[in-house]
Amino acid sequence: MNKNLDVCLTPALIPLYNVEDYIIVVIDIFRATSSICYGIENGAEAIIPVSEIEECAAYREKGFDHLLAAERNGEVVAGFDFGNSPFSYTKEKVSSKTVVLTTTNGTHALHLSRKAKKIVIGSFLNLTSLCNWLKTQNESILLVCAGWKNNFNLEDTLFAGAVVEQLKEHGYTLDDPAIAANDLFQIGKNDISQYLSKTSHGERLKKLGIEKDIAFCLQIDITTAIPILDGEKLIKLV
Amino acid sequence: MNKNLDVCLTPALIPLYNVEDYIIVVIDIFRATSSICYGIENGAEAIIPVSEIEECAAYREKGFDHLLAAERNGEVVAGFDFGNSPFSYTKEKVSSKTVVLTTTNGTHALHLSRKAKKIVIGSFLNLTSLCNWLKTQNESILLVCAGWKNNFNLEDTLFAGAVVEQLKEHGYTLDDPAIAANDLFQIGKNDISQYLSKTSHGERLKKLGIEKDIAFCLQIDITTAIPILDGEKLIKLV
Numbered sequence: 001m002n003k004n005l006d007v008c009l010t011p012a013l014i015p016l017y018n019v020e021d022y023i024i025v026v027i028d029i030f031r032a033t034s035s036i037c038y039g040i041e042n043g044a045e046a047i048i049p050v051s052e053i054e055e056c057a058a059y060r061e062k063g064f065d066h067l068l069a070a071e072r073n074g075e076v077v078a079g080f081d082f083g084n085s086p087f088s089y090t091k092e093k094v095s096s097k098t099v100v101l102t103t104t105n106g107t108h109a110l111h112l113s114r115k116a117k118k119i120v121i122g123s124f125l126n127l128t129s130l131c132n133w134l135k136t137q138n139e140s141i142l143l144v145c146a147g148w149k150n151n152f153n154l155e156d157t158l159f160a161g162a163v164v165e166q167l168k169e170h171g172y173t174l175d176d177p178a179i180a181a182n183d184l185f186q187i188g189k190n191d192i193s194q195y196l197s198k199t200s201h202g203e204r205l206k207k208l209g210i211e212k213d214i215a216f217c218l219q220i221d222i223t224t225a226i227p228i229l230d231g232e233k234l235i236k237l238v
Numbered sequence: 239m240n241k242n243l244d245v246c247l248t249p250a251l252i253p254l255y256n257v258e259d260y261i262i263v264v265i266d267i268f269r270a271t272s273s274i275c276y277g278i279e280n281g282a283e284a285i286i287p288v289s290e291i292e293e294c295a296a297y298r299e300k301g302f303d304h305l306l307a308a309e310r311n312g313e314v315v316a317g318f319d320f321g322n323s324p325f326s327y328t329k330e331k332v333s334s335k336t337v338v339l340t341t342t343n344g345t346h347a348l349h350l351s352r353k354a355k356k357i358v359i360g361s362f363l364n365l366t367s368l369c370n371w372l373k374t375q376n377e378s379i380l381l382v383c384a385g386w387k388n389n390f391n392l393e394d395t396l397f398a399g400a401v402v403e404q405l406k407e408h409g410y411t412l413d414d415p416a417i418a419a420n421d422l423f424q425i426g427k428n429d430i431s432q433y434l435s436k437t438s439h440g441e442r443l444k445k446l447g448i449e450k451d452i453a454f455c456l457q458i459d460i461t462t463a464i465p466i467l468d469g470e471k472l473i474k475l476v
Contacts, residue, residue, distance in 0.1 A: 009390055012250055016389050151254050152247055152415045176437050177390045183425050184418055199414050 004140040005172035007160045007181045010147035011105070014112040023139045024116040025130065025163065027123070028146035029155040031084050031210075032106035034123040034217035035069075036234055039089035039099055041126070041223035046098045046233040051107040053077055059100045067094065070102040074210060086216050098233070105146035110229065113144055121227035121234060124159060124192075124217065129224040131166035133237070141172070143181075154184070154199045158192060161185025192218050242378040243410035245398045245419045248385035249343070252350040261377045262354040263368065263401065265361070266384035267393040269322050269448075270344035272361040272455035274472055277327035277337060279364070279461035284336045284471040289345040291315055297338045305332065308340040312448060324454050336471070343384035348467065351382055359465035359472060362397060362430075362455065367462040369404035371475070379410070381419075392422070392437045396430060399423025430456050 006022070008014055027033055036047050050056050053070045057079070060068060070076070071083030082088035084103065113119050117139060122130050134141055143163055145156035161181035168174065168182065188195030193215065226237040244260070246252055265271055274285050288294050291308045295317070298306060308314070309321030320326035322341065351357050355377060360368050372379055381401055383394035399419035406412060406420065426433030431453065464475040 009247065010251065012254070013248065013389060016250070016387070148414070149254070151251060151413075152418065154414045154418060157418065175389075176386070176392045179437060180390065180392060180395065180418070180422055184421055187421050187425070199417060 003138065003172050004175065005164060005167055005178050006140070006142045006175040007157070007164070007177035008142055008144045009152045009157060009177050010145060010150055011109045011112055012150040014109070014144065017142055019113055019116045019142065021140055022116050022142035023118045023120065023134065023137055024113045025120055025122040025134070025141065025143045026106060026109050026113060026146065027143060027156045027159050028103065028106035028109065029123060029159050029217055031086060031213055031217055032101065032103035032146070033121045034125055035084055035086045035089050036101065036121050036227050037123045037125045037223050037225065038086045039094045040121075040227040040234065040236050041225040042089060042091040043095035044089070044099055045096055046235050047227065048098065048100045048233050049103055049107045049110055050100060051102070051104055051111075053102055056080070056100045056102045064098070067097050067099045069099055085210065085213050087213070105148065108150075109144050109146040114229075116142070119229040120237065122159065122163065124162070124220045125223045126221070126226060127159075127162055128166065128221045130226055131163055133226055134163075134167060135170055141167070143178070155196050157181045158185055158188050158196070162189070165189075241376065241410050242413065243402060243405055243416050244378070244380050244413040245395070245402070245415035246380055246382045247390045247395060247415050248383060248388055249347045249350055250385075250388040252347070252382065255380055257351055257354045257380065259378055260354050260380035261356045261358065261372065261375055262351040263358055263360040263372070263379065263381045264344060264347050264351060264384065265381060265394045265397050266341065266344035266347065267361060267397050267455055269324060269451055269455055270339065270341035270384070271359045272363055273322055273324045273327050274339065274359050274465050275361045275363045275461050275463065276324045277332045278359075278465040278472065278474050279463040280327060280329040281333035282327070282337055283334055284473050285465065286336065286338045286471050287341055287345045287348055288338060289340070289342055291340055294318070294338045294340045302336070305335050305337045307337055323448065323451050325451070343386065346388075347382050347384040352467075354380070357467040358475065360397065360401065362400070362458045363461040364459070364464060365397075365400055366404065366459045368464055369401055371464055372401075372405060373408055379405070381416070393434050395419045396423050396426050396434070400427070403427075
């Protein structure tokens with residue numbers, strides 16, 4: 001069977017793919033999918049990604065005992081439990097809890113991917129665990145970069161290139177974006193943080209005072225859990 | 239004045255940019271913009287890009303004495319003068335003529351860019367001449383890759399990276415796609431042909447028997463003319 005390993009560089013390009021032919025990996029390195037991986041690793045029962053703060057708040061109004069995560073411009077929104085920093089997703093805070101996470105780019109990517117065979121969540125935190133699982137699936141894989149406001153960003157693409165690096169010798173046909181992502185990973189892999197520091201997005205994130213979050217999100221293989229979409233919830237793949 | 243040097247990786251992403259803020263360079267290396275640069279260099283009075291073979295044929299029906307270029311699957315369509323090979327755009331064939339060129343990806347990119355301050359055509363053939371002119375303009379620049387079926391391709395992105403290479407020390411702010419394109423160019427620049435041979439698109443073009451066209455389109459600085467859009471026609475910038 002011919003298996004493809006394709007990279008969708010932004011959610012705006014998802015309509016170009018037959019998503020039902022793929023296992024999809026959603027990637028939003030700064031910071032949604034990193035926080036999701038860390039939270040699921042730390043025993044969160046489920047993480048529900050939503051686009052809007054109002055949707056997030058609605059879970060409380062419905063009487064659910066969920067943790068609500070929402071931030072704007074790097075600040076936790078008043079009335080919410082915490083923001084999108086991975087440091088909010090520690091064992092102490094999220095174990096056995098369901099978290100509703102507000103994330104624009106990531107939710108958009110998930111929504112457009114929902115007809116895929118399976119949807120899992122990737123970040124540098126669970127890189128090798130994710131790749132080892134993908135190798136066992138014998139399916140075509142589409143790596144979907146959440147990007148920035150529907151456009152290309154380097155951090156998500158670099159991570160896609162890291163996945164390609166681990167899978168490319170396993171019989172997949174790569175599309176041009178996958179080749180490019182992998183080549184960019186070759187350039188950046190020895191010091192990903194340094195490589196990304198030259199991007200405009202890196203500058204923007206620095207101004208938000210979240211350098212610690214960035215450093216955290218670039219740690220490789222500190223978790224093994226693979227979050228998988230089950231209905232509207234992300235749960236731990238078992 | 240802050241000038242941006244941005245790269246739009248596929249026509250599908252053009253709506254993310256305020257095209258009216260930019261001088262736009264349209265890039266479709268295999269083979270539309272290479273053939274256009276060569277044809278304008280060789281004295282074509284104008285080149286009119288259209289999307290559909292029917293539109294192309296309509297120029298003859300209207301009684302115009304234009305050369306009509308149309309091909310499908312690498313073959314000249316019956317009743318047309320020639321196809322999209324740059325070898326059809328020699329002085330002998332196009333001097334003082336107007337050519338109507340059928341090109342799906344390139345025309346799509348041009349159409350979506352039409353509100354830009356100026357629209358010019360780039361290819362490896364006129365690379366340095368184009369960059370030297372861009373430097374004199376003191377405007378933000380958007381390099382629009384025509385791509386392949388609305389998705390990213392390596393050859394157009396690599397060329398965008400070559401333009402970034404010549405402009406990046408001239409006071410522009412680069413977006414993430416521009417940084418990525420330039421990094422890919424660093425990887426491929428010593429042997430662009432070899433670098434592109436690993437792409438699926440390269441394979442596809444080889445099967446069409448147009449290896450000679452590909453080699454031709456990767457020649458750097460063999461022309462100096464810059465095609466610019468004037469209404470619906472591409473003419474020589476003077």
